[in-house]
Amino acid sequence: MIAQQQSAQWVEIGSTDDLKDGRLVKRLGDRQVVVIESGGRLYALDNRCPHEGYPLAVGRVNDEACTLTCEWHNWKFALEDGSARFGEEGARAYPLRVDGGRILIDLTPPPVEDQMAERLASLREGLVNFETGRIAREAARLLDLGMLPAEVMRQGALHNAEREEYGWGHALAVIADCTSLAEFYPDEATVPTVRALFASADPVRRYAPRPTPASQPPTDPAGEREFRRRIETEDVDGAEALLAGAIESGAPTAEVARWLTHAATDHFLGFGHQMIYVHKLSQFAARVGWEPLMPLIPSLVPSIAWATRYDKLPEMRGYIAQLSDAESSFPALLAKQAAVAAGARWDSGRFRHRVLFGKHADAFEAVHAALGAGVALDDVARELVLAAAERMLRFDTAWETSHDEAVWDDGGWLEVTHLLTHANATRSLLAQGATPEVLRSLYHSAWFINDQKRFDRADGARADEAPLPLLEVAPEDVGPSLRESITVHDEPAALAHVRQWRRTELDRGPLYEALGREAVEADDGRFIIQAHVLKTCHAAIEESRLLNGHAEADLPLLAAVRFAATPRKQLAVYDQALNAARGTAPRPPRPARIDG
Numbered sequence: 001m002i003a004q005q006q007s008a009q010w011v012e013i014g015s016t017d018d019l020k021d022g023r024l025v026k027r028l029g030d031r032q033v034v035v036i037e038s039g040g041r042l043y044a045l046d047n048r049c050p051h052e053g054y055p056l057a058v059g060r061v062n063d064e065a066c067t068l069t070c071e072w073h074n075w076k077f078a079l080e081d082g083s084a085r086f087g088e089e090g091a092r093a094y095p096l097r098v099d100g101g102r103i104l105i106d107l108t109p110p111p112v113e114d115q116m117a118e119r120l121a122s123l124r125e126g127l128v129n130f131e132t133g134r135i136a137r138e139a140a141r142l143l144d145l146g147m148l149p150a151e152v153m154r155q156g157a158l159h160n161a162e163r164e165e166y167g168w169g170h171a172l173a174v175i176a177d178c179t180s181l182a183e184f185y186p187d188e189a190t191v192p193t194v195r196a197l198f199a200s201a202d203p204v205r206r207y208a209p210r211p212t213p214a215s216q217p218p219t220d221p222a223g224e225r226e227f228r229r230r231i232e233t234e235d236v237d238g239a240e241a242l243l244a245g246a247i248e249s250g251a252p253t254a255e256v257a258r259w260l261t262h263a264a265t266d267h268f269l270g271f272g273h274q275m276i277y278v279h280k281l282s283q284f285a286a287r288v289g290w291e292p293l294m295p296l297i298p299s300l301v302p303s304i305a306w307a308t309r310y311d312k313l314p315e316m317r318g319y320i321a322q323l324s325d326a327e328s329s330f331p332a333l334l335a336k337q338a339a340v341a342a343g344a345r346w347d348s349g350r351f352r353h354r355v356l357f358g359k360h361a362d363a364f365e366a367v368h369a370a371l372g373a374g375v376a377l378d379d380v381a382r383e384l385v386l387a388a389a390e391r392m393l394r395f396d397t398a399w400e401t402s403h404d405e406a407v408w409d410d411g412g413w414l415e416v417t418h419l420l421t422h423a424n425a426t427r428s429l430l431a432q433g434a435t436p437e438v439l440r441s442l443y444h445s446a447w448f449i450n451d452q453k454r455f456d457r458a459d460g461a462r463a464d465e466a467p468l469p470l471l472e473v474a475p476e477d478v479g480p481s482l483r484e485s486i487t488v489h490d491e492p493a494a495l496a497h498v499r500q501w502r503r504t505e506l507d508r509g510p511l512y513e514a515l516g517r518e519a520v521e522a523d524d525g526r527f528i529i530q531a532h533v534l535k536t537c538h539a540a541i542e543e544s545r546l547l548n549g550h551a552e553a554d555l556p557l558l559a560a561v562r563f564a565a566t567p568r569k570q571l572a573v574y575d576q577a578l579n580a581a582r583g584t585a586p587r588p589p590r591p592a593r594i595d596g
Contacts (some may be wrong), residue, residue, distance in 0.1 A: 009107040013044075018100050025057045025094045028107070033094060035103060036079060042290045043079040044094040044105045051075055051087060051133065057377040076305045088134045089122055116145055120155065121344050127159045127197065130205035136194045149189040150179045150287045156200030157296055158282070161546045163204040167302030168277050170531040174199035177519075177538040183191050184516040192520050202527045212298070213237040217245035231263050231305045240301040247297060253290040254433070256297060257282060261429055262437040263304050268316065268444040271415060272308035272422030275441055276535070277303060279425035282432065316343035319360045319447050323440065326368055330436035333371045337434065345375035351380075352387045355446050356453065363450035377434055377442070381427035385543050387554055388419035392559035397566050414528070415566055417536045419449050420559060424539035427546075464558050468496040475506055479514035486518055494565035495558055502554045512541045515557065520565060529568055536560050 013026040022037035034057040047056050054072035067085055069076045075087030084094030095106040104201035119141045126134035142152050153175050160171045178196035184190050231241035264274040285293055311320040354366040370380050400412040426441040473481045485493040503513050519537035522530050540560035547553035
């Protein structure tokens, strides 16, 4: 598209007699312009330094180099065109002419298309070097120019997908969540946008683009089978080439999504991460469309292929043997779903108890029996979401704060939060299309929730069952008050806020907004922690909305609020240092956990 030439907007801003020490500052609406004399010529630039807004009018002029230096952080600008000679970006320069002593400058803005191209180029440079100030400024400018928040965030996703060494990771999940949680920022879209962009750049700062194989279009209709075979053998380049070829050949988005979902359920992968990432892709596509995401989709391949296959570990082998024996019945179980449209009656309480407190085999039988009885898939998936939330409420936070080696090695909050986010992903992907392959994820989720009972509090109690403080907070103040409780790590008060919401039967909208904004704005340490707060809170909000009218609709919210409100270990320098030292000393290996 050819940009239309705009008419010049020459504005008189003073006269040569107004120059003092070769400087003149003029306010024009919401901007300030500085006129600088150097080498017998006049130049006009924005008076605010693009870095932090310091006035350039008090800067140093170098006549020989024809530059202006900001005194605050030493950024240097060419007077001729405002380009950066030192610093992250340039200052806007204005055409200037003198007519009979009158100083006139042309305020005509460049065409919007040109401005967007310039801002995008600058944003990409900022992402490469993780220049946070520049990233934030360019995001704000692009939004001001009319670019939608989700599209600005997509730029970060493309940047990350090109560079993430092991493929799609937490960064792209954060971006997907920020596109959704932007609903809580109708007038402050810059906040979730900048959070997403920081997440895209932080893990890959100064990384070169990851080498990718040339695309290879599928040669027969059995492309999915070959794709999954290559992933199974960790032929990452081959699988990525095949998926990229399918996309370039115009494969329907439903087919692309199916390939990835089935590959992510061929094993129980990486504490559920890969299933979660496939769900996040679908969530992201709901905001920006599938077509704009096609360039980054192949980055999921290395993430799936190289993930830890937990079903190969001793603690899951027996369970997987049961699952393998049962898979031949899955087509019949799905057929029964179609035959029993309303779903069968069942004892959901007993189901949850077996998943939470039985042995691994009990969790398996709970799911298999429910499906065999014709219980609706969504009902089973929903009950697993509630079980995951309950397990989070039973989590013993001593696992998070202890320095004991056995405790620290086994896990903590980040592992336990995956119960909810994996169950959320399973429910969502089953709703989009139930296949025998996706059905495996229900069984994976049940094992996962059951296995994590080893992290429960010694007294077996749920955190929300303890006496909680009685709050005297006006309904309009509950949201801000909840966020204050989370900020000061007052877990009982935070849980009490959710309980008060339920008791008073208030609209949950402000509660969702408070939790959503808390997740986006969390600034409590490492990127990995922030990513899990976002994923967990987003899943809790989504599931609570779907549970509308259910007696335990607040259970996912209680779980997420508890996670957000309790202290979380960050770098764990002490633990890592001691474990490294112990690891160099001769000692017998730790025994593997056995399935049971």
